[in-house]
Amino acid sequence: MEAMWNHPEIHKVWSKSKQKQGKVRFTHDEKKRPYLSRVEIKAVADIVLFKYLNTLKIKSRVLCAIAEVASTRFVDGVEGRPGIMGIDYSTAFWLYLELGHRAYKLESADDLNSPFVSMYFGAAYVAWLSEYEGRERAPQFFVQAYFVGPKNVNPQDVSPLWLKFEESLSKYEETKRSGDSCSIM
Template sequence: MTSVSFKYWDDCVDPLDLDLMWSDPDVKAEWLNVGETKGSKVHLSRDPDGQPYLTQTEMKAVAGIIVRRHFVSQIDSDMLCAIAEIESDRQPLATRYHKKSKEVTVGVMQISPKTAEWLIRDQGNRTYELDVESKVLYKPFVNVYFAASYLKWLSNFDQIERSEEFMIRAYRGGTKKATHKSTLPYWKKYLSVRESLPSRKIFGVGSVPNAPSASSSSGPGSPMKGPIKTTWDTRTSPEDMEQMWNNPNVNKEWNKSGEKQGKVRFSHDVERRPYLSRVELKAVAEIILGRHFSTKGVKPIVLCAIAEMVCMRFVNGIGQRTGLMGIDYPTARWLYKDLGYRSYEVESVEDLTKPFVSMYFGAAYMAWLSEYNGRERTPEYVVQAYLSGPQNVNLQETGPLWFKFQETLSRYEDNRKYG
């Protein structure tokens, strides 16, 4: 890769992201204190050798914005900050050559172009594309995005929910060295660094700063681009929105909460995570099944119960599961490309944060499971295979999942409760 040089924040960040940096009170106070003015170029800090670096305040802001935009409830922004401390001292132009792998890692999180390319190609993390010489990878927001994408993949490596220790040690030495003694010192150093980070105020995963704007199409406190937009209309086609408005229960609920056509807000929990009400969830399931799976015999309330169990109805998903139905990008892409489920496009992992897209591929996956290995499967098998993987189904050992599913299903079977 050729040499890269940044003198100002403006050289390595989009204008919208720079505005978000200014909107953080800690960053704003720090910048004003050293004589920066909004509207003029913002200088990057320099170490004694003249190398640019991010202050801890700036790093926390970048990590927080990336997490809220793409990885809410999936990655902890403090994890990113601690790794940046160890890997590069928060230097965006840092590079390191690894003799064993013959790879170069770059940026605040020390990501290799090869890893970034793999995340784009195979994991659907396409918010940022790499240029020919991968110079864009030096930009802090881009670098942190790919690091977070990689950590999210590590969190569910081999379809097993992994610990923070596994993720950190694998980040350093690869998945084969995650339990090897060679990565233990790195884990201990990480714990020490993380403990010494400035206390989380505004950029904890659960705290989204509000910047209300009456004209914002993305709802209260969400001036960010991409999936951070928290209105139904930004993540749903006009045709699907029309179907939602035509549903009498949804229409009643939306009118009661003062929603307007073109600006329907998602509900949010106390941590500002968007979620669907049970009325909305059932409507989405009914529309998807009625339009695309009417011959499969799946009931809407079955999909609702799955969504409730897997991701608690959160639009972005929860933990390592993406979207409403917890379908990951490789699975959705396989259903789309190889099995012909193409009523909705899935070109990136963020497409799966759209309720109708996630519901569609969730239903498609259930349809595939219902005939797994060419055999007609029981509902109990399909549910357990969806929740734990078809290769892990043991009707005796995973019985509790089925009982929990039945309990969850009962919330939707009683129409009075549903209403």
């Protein structure tokens, strides 16, 4: 929570809405489902990438757009896919056990309902997919592979998931240009 309060955009938004440090609550939709705002999800992605996956070339806005498509930013996920990143437990556990992504404990599928845990394992999976089979992959491949699995991606097909991703990505466009030319998207 402290890392969220230290994020400049979050501090500004939460202070303006009269949140008290240490006592922030999720926003809920009309069905009482907790979700993260776009500013909050961007902060979660920024923090996870900075603290645990800072060697990745993937930008936080890519992760935010994937979360937007996967869960509409609902904390508990949607349609049987847990958490904000919608990564299933078996994939997250494989990343944890086999690939050594252990910044967060992963004991059950419920752990993926924590926004930071879900973002961490989702980002690790995106990183793995972006270099699938030992070669750098285009965003169109790894985004589609994230949802349907790498063996089910048809490179000639413009999937509806890709189109949703592009639409979501536009909501996270950066306002200022960065000198980072080698980062993915």
